[in-house]
Amino acid sequence: MAQQQPILKADDLSKRYEDGVLALDHLNLNVRPGEVYCLLGANGAGKTTTINLFLNFIPPTTGTCFVNGIDVTRDPLEAKKYVAFVSENVMLYGNFTARQNLDFFAKLGGKASLTRDDYYQVMRRVSLQEKAFEQRVKNFSKGMRQKLGISIAVIKDAPGILLDEPTSGLDPKAAEEFLEILDELKKEGKAILMSTHDIFRAKEIGDRVGIMKEGRLVMERTREELQYEDLVKIYIDYMKSEPLTLS
Amino acid sequence: MFKTIVKKEILETIFSYRFPLFAVICLLLIPLGMYVNQANYAKRVRDYGEQVRLADKAASALSIQDIMAGTVAIKGFRPPAPLSVFTQGFESALPRYYEFTQEGFRPGESASDDESILSVQGKVDFVFLVQMVISLIALLFASDMISGEKESGTLRAMLANRLPRDTLLAGKTGGGFVALWIPFFLAFLMGAFVLMSSAFSLGGGATARVLIILAATSLFMLTYFTIGIAVSTSAAKARTSLVAILIIWAGFQLIIPKLADMTARIVHPIRTETEVSLQKSLLVSALDMEAAKELGRQYDFIFEGAPEGTADDEKSPERKKWEGLRDDIQLRARERKAQQLAVIDETYAQERRRQLSLAVNLSLISPSAAFARFISDVCGTGELERAKYLEAVRAHQKALDNDLFSKVKRTLMIHGGGRMSMGFSAMPVDPAKLPKFSITGATIAETFKANARSLLSLAFWLIAPFAYAYVRFIRYDVR
Numbered sequence: 001m002a003q004q005q006p007i008l009k010a011d012d013l014s015k016r017y018e019d020g021v022l023a024l025d026h027l028n029l030n031v032r033p034g035e036v037y038c039l040l041g042a043n044g045a046g047k048t049t050t051i052n053l054f055l056n057f058i059p060p061t062t063g064t065c066f067v068n069g070i071d072v073t074r075d076p077l078e079a080k081k082y083v084a085f086v087s088e089n090v091m092l093y094g095n096f097t098a099r100q101n102l103d104f105f106a107k108l109g110g111k112a113s114l115t116r117d118d119y120y121q122v123m124r125r126v127s128l129q130e131k132a133f134e135q136r137v138k139n140f141s142k143g144m145r146q147k148l149g150i151s152i153a154v155i156k157d158a159p160g161i162l163l164d165e166p167t168s169g170l171d172p173k174a175a176e177e178f179l180e181i182l183d184e185l186k187k188e189g190k191a192i193l194m195s196t197h198d199i200f201r202a203k204e205i206g207d208r209v210g211i212m213k214e215g216r217l218v219m220e221r222t223r224e225e226l227q228y229e230d231l232v233k234i235y236i237d238y239m240k241s242e243p244l245t246l247s
Numbered sequence: 248m249f250k251t252i253v254k255k256e257i258l259e260t261i262f263s264y265r266f267p268l269f270a271v272i273c274l275l276l277i278p279l280g281m282y283v284n285q286a287n288y289a290k291r292v293r294d295y296g297e298q299v300r301l302a303d304k305a306a307s308a309l310s311i312q313d314i315m316a317g318t319v320a321i322k323g324f325r326p327p328a329p330l331s332v333f334t335q336g337f338e339s340a341l342p343r344y345y346e347f348t349q350e351g352f353r354p355g356e357s358a359s360d361d362e363s364i365l366s367v368q369g370k371v372d373f374v375f376l377v378q379m380v381i382s383l384i385a386l387l388f389a390s391d392m393i394s395g396e397k398e399s400g401t402l403r404a405m406l407a408n409r410l411p412r413d414t415l416l417a418g419k420t421g422g423g424f425v426a427l428w429i430p431f432f433l434a435f436l437m438g439a440f441v442l443m444s445s446a447f448s449l450g451g452g453a454t455a456r457v458l459i460i461l462a463a464t465s466l467f468m469l470t471y472f473t474i475g476i477a478v479s480t481s482a483a484k485a486r487t488s489l490v491a492i493l494i495i496w497a498g499f500q501l502i503i504p505k506l507a508d509m510t511a512r513i514v515h516p517i518r519t520e521t522e523v524s525l526q527k528s529l530l531v532s533a534l535d536m537e538a539a540k541e542l543g544r545q546y547d548f549i550f551e552g553a554p555e556g557t558a559d560d561e562k563s564p565e566r567k568k569w570e571g572l573r574d575d576i577q578l579r580a581r582e583r584k585a586q587q588l589a590v591i592d593e594t595y596a597q598e599r600r601r602q603l604s605l606a607v608n609l610s611l612i613s614p615s616a617a618f619a620r621f622i623s624d625v626c627g628t629g630e631l632e633r634a635k636y637l638e639a640v641r642a643h644q645k646a647l648d649n650d651l652f653s654k655v656k657r658t659l660m661i662h663g664g665g666r667m668s669m670g671f672s673a674m675p676v677d678p679a680k681l682p683k684f685s686i687t688g689a690t691i692a693e694t695f696k697a698n699a700r701s702l703l704s705l706a707f708w709l710i711a712p713f714a715y716a717y718v719r720f721i722r723y724d725v726r
Contacts, residue, residue: 055407057725077409085407091400093255095262107251108408156408 005069006030007082007160007191008037008054013063015049015215023049025215026063031191033159036182038202039195040235041212047195049215051162054193055085067160081110084153086146088165094138098123098148101137102155109156119155126151126181143174150181161185163194167201179205203231211238248410249418256422260388266426269384273434276380280371281438284332285445291327298344299324309678320346321651322355323643323684325636328627329453332442333460334374334619336628345640345684349652350531351588352644353524373438374622377464378615379500381431382471386492388427389475391485392419393720398485402725416476416720420713424472428465435461455691456625463625463705467618470709474614477712480719499613507609507616515602523595530587535659538580539667543660545572573658603630608700617704624694631689631697639686646682 008031015024024046031037039047052058054065056076065072068082092101102119123133126147132140137148146166153161163182167175175198182205186192196202202209203226211219211234218238221229260266302322309321324344331338342354393416396402405415439457443449449457475492482488549569550558557563607630610616623629654674661667689697 052726055403057403057406077411080407080409083407085404087400087403089400091404093259093401095259100258104251104255105404105408108248108405108410110409152404162407 004032004034006032006066007068008162008193009066010050010053011064011066013050013053013065014061015046015053015058016061023215024053024060027215027217029193029210029217029220031160031193033189033191034186035207036186036192036194036205038206038209039193039212040197040199040202040209041195042197042239044214045212046215047212048164050212051085051164051193051195054083054162055080082158083160083162084109084156084158085162086149086153086164086166088168089142089145092137092140092145092148095136097134097136098128098140099133101148102151105152106155109152109158111155111157114155122151122155123148125184126154127177141174143170143177146170146174146178147181150178154181154185159189159191161190161192163192163196165196166194167196167198175201199232199235211235213238248414249421252410252415252418253422253425256419257426260423260426265384265388266430269388269427270430270433272380272384273430274437276371276376277373277431277434278437278441280373280376281332282441282445284335284372285442285447288327288329288332288447289445295324295326295343298322302344306681307678320348321647321681322346323640325686328632328688329448330456330460330626331628332373332447333457333626334372334623334628336623336626337630337633338628341633341636345643347644347647349655349657351527352640373460374619377467378619381468382500382615383496385427385468385471386475386478386496387489388423389420389472390479390488390492392423392476393479393716393723394482394488395479395485397483397723397725406725412721412723413717416480416717420473420476420716423476424469427468427472431464431468432461435464452691459625459691460622463618463621466705466709467614470614470705470712473709473712473716477716477719480716480723483724499615503613504610504616507612508606510609511602511606515598515605517598517602518595523591527588527591530591531584534580534584534587536661538576539659539661541576541580542573542658543662543666543668545569545576546660547662577656577658611700611704614705614708617701617708621694621698621701621705624689624698625691627688631694635689636686639684643682643684651676651681 008029010027010029013024013027014022016022023044027046027050029037029050039050041047049058053060054067054072056065056072056079059073065079067079070079070082072079093104096104099116099119102122103114106114106119120133124130128144128147128151132144137145140148149166167178170178179201182192182194186205186207194202194205207223209221209226209231210217219234221231221234302324306321322344325341328338340357342357344355345352346355391398393402396405406412439449474495475488478491478495479485479488482491546558546569549565549572553563553565557565558569560566607620611620620629624631654676656672658670658672659667660670695702
C-alpha cells in the first residue's frame with residue numbers, strides 16, 4: 001500500500017534568532033495521517049521553535065514547513081486551516097464559560113454554525129465534567145483546561161494537530177486521560193506532532209519518537225524499534241553526548 | 248471573523264472587573280456634572296436677567312447731564328452660554344459686562360463668583376471628566392489588549408487559526424471601543440435627560456451642537472483607545488504598557504498644554520493689560536491736554552478784545568468762527584486719539600495673537616488640548632466666543648459713539664496763564680432708542696473653520712496610532 005502524504009512536513013528547516021542563536025538546524029521530519037510523532041528534548045532543544053514555525057509565529061531562516069502540502073510561509077492562513085494547536089498551558093478566557101471559549105475558538109477555526117449540543121458533545125468526548133460546561137474557566141484545574149484545549153482542537157477537526165508539551169504539569173490520571181483522547185484522534189487519522197519532556201508517555205503514544213538537541217534532530221526511532229531499545233537510556237546518552245552526531 | 252472578535256472583545260470587556268467601575272464612573276459623574284452645571288447656569292441666567300433689567304432701567308432714566316458729566320456708564324451684558332453646562336471654558340473668566348463711555352469701553356468684573364472648593368481644584372464639567380478620567384480609562388482598557396493577550400497566551404491560541412492579523416487588530420479595536428463607548432453613551436443620554444428635565448432648552452441649534460459634542464467626544468475616546476492599542480503592540484508585557492500609558496497620559500493632559508503656554512510666554516512675552524491700559528490713559532490725557540491748550544489758545548485769540556458777551560452770542564461772527572475752529576480741533580484731536588489708541592490696541596493684539604498662536608500650536612501636539620479647544624468653541628465658551636464678545640463690544644461702542652456720545656460734547660480749554668474752563672453742548676437723545684448690546688455667536692461652520700488645526704490634531708492622533716499599531720502588530724512576536 002502506498003504511503004499517505006504527510007500532513008506535517010519540515011523540509012531542511014532552520015531558524016536562527018536575531019541574537020544569533022541557532023534554535024533549529026536543518027530539521028527534516030514528517031507526520032502522516034494517523035501518526036503521532038513525539039519530539040523529545042531538553043529545554044531550548046528546538047521543540048517549541050519547530051511548532052512555532054509550523055504555525056508561522058516566526059519565519060524560518062532556511063527551509064520550509066508544509067501543512068497538508070501548503071507552504072506555511074507562503075500561505076500561512078490557508079495552512080492554518082489544516083492544523084490545530086494545543087499549548088502547554090492552555091490559555092483561555094477566564095471570564096468566559098467552557099462553552100463560550102469553545103464557541104469562540106470554534107468560530108475562529110471556521111465552524112460557524114455549531115449548536116450548544118455540539119459543544120456539549122465535544123466536551124463530553126474529552127471527558128470534561130458536565131457541570132463544568134457552563135462554568136467560568138478561571139476556576140478550572142490545569143487538567144480541565146487541557147481537556148478544554150484539546151476539545152478546541154477536536155472541534156476544529158483539522159487533519160494536523162500540534163501539541164506543545166501538553167501533559168506538562170498534569171497529574172498522572174489527567175495525563176492518562178489526555179493520552180486516551182490523543183489515541184482516539186490518531187485513530188481518526190489525525191497527524192499529531194507532540195513536543196514533550198515525558199519519555200514514558202512519548203514511548204507509550206508515539207508512533208515515532210525524535211530526540212532533539214541544540215536544534216538538531218539527533219535520533220529518530222519508530223514504535224517497533226523502541227520495543228527492543230531503552231528510550232530512557234538512549235535519551236540520557238544523547239543528552240550527555242558531545243559533539244553532536246546525527247543518528 | 249471580524250464579528251467574532253468584536254463580540255468576544257465586547258463580552259470580555261463587560262465581564263472584566265474594570266467595566267462596572269467604568270460604568271459607575273460614567274453613569275454617576277456625567278449626569279451629576281451636567282446637573283450641577285445646569286443649576287449653575289440657571290442661576291447665572293437669573294442673575295443676567297436681573298442685571299440687564301436694572302441696566303435697562305438705568306439707561307431709560309439716563310439724562311444728558313449724566314453723560315456729559317461722564318458719571319454714568321452704559322453697560323452691555325454677556326448672556327451665559329447655555330452649553331457651558333458641558334464645559335466652562337472661559338465662561339467664568341470673561342467679563343460679565345463691558346462699560347461704554349465717551350472715552351471707550353472697559354471690562355467689568357468677571358463671572359467668577361464661585362466660592363466652592365472647585366474654584367481651586369478645577370470645575371468638574373463634562374469636558375474635564377472626558378479629558379481627565381475617560382481618556383485615562385480608555386488608555387487603561389486598551390493598554391493590555393495585545394500585550395495582555397500575549398502574556399496570557401490567548402494571542403497564540405487565536406493566531407493558530409485562519410485569522411488575519413489585521414482583522415484581529417481591527418476587531419479588538421472595534422469591540423474594545425464599543426464596550427467602552429456604550430456606558431459613556433448611556434451616561435451622556437442620562438445627562439441629556441437631566442438637562443431636559445431641568446427645562447434646559449436644546450433649541451436654537453443647540454441640538455446640533457450637542458450631537459457634535461457627542462461625536463467629537465466619541466472620536467476623542469477612540470483616539471485615546473487607539474493610542475493605548477499602539478502602546479500595547481509596542482510592549483511585550485502588560486505592566487510595561489501600563490507605565491507607558493501613564494507617561495503618555497500625563498504628557499498629553501498636563502505637561503504639553505502647560506509647557507506650550509510657558510514656552511509661548513517665554514518666547515513671546517507681552518505686557519499686561521494694566522500696563523496697556525495705563526499707556527492708553529496717559530496718551531488720552533496727553534492728547535486731551537494738547538487739544539485743551541490749542542482750544543484755549545484759539546479761544547483767547549478770537550475773543551481777545553471782543554466786547555463782553557460776544558462768546559455767548561450765537562449770531563456773532565467771532566462765535567461762528569470759534570465754533571468752526573473748535574469743531575475742527577476737536578475732530579482732529581478725536582481722530583488722532585482714535586488713531587493712536589488703535590495703534591496701541593493693534594500692537595497689543597498682535598503681541599497677544601503671536602503668543603496665543605504659539606501656545607495653541609504647541610498645545611495642539613496634545614489631542615486633549617485640541618479636544619478641549621474644539622468643544623469649548625462648540626459650546627460658546629472658548630477662544631472664539633472671547634473674540635466674538637470683543638467684536639460685539641467694539642461694534643456697540645461704535646454704535647454708541649454715533650447715536651449717543653457724538654451728540655454730547657465737552658470742551659475743555661486751557662487758557663494762557665493756565666486757567667481752565669469747561670464748556671458743554673448736547674443734542675437731544677432718546678435713551679429708549681439707544682442700540683441694545685448683543686453678541687452674535689459663532690456659527691457651526693465658523694467653529695469648524697476656526698478649529699481646523701484642532702481637528703487636524705485629533706485626526707492625526709486618531710489615524711497615526713492605529714497605523715503604527717497596524718505596522719507593529721503585523722510583525723508582532725506572538726510567542
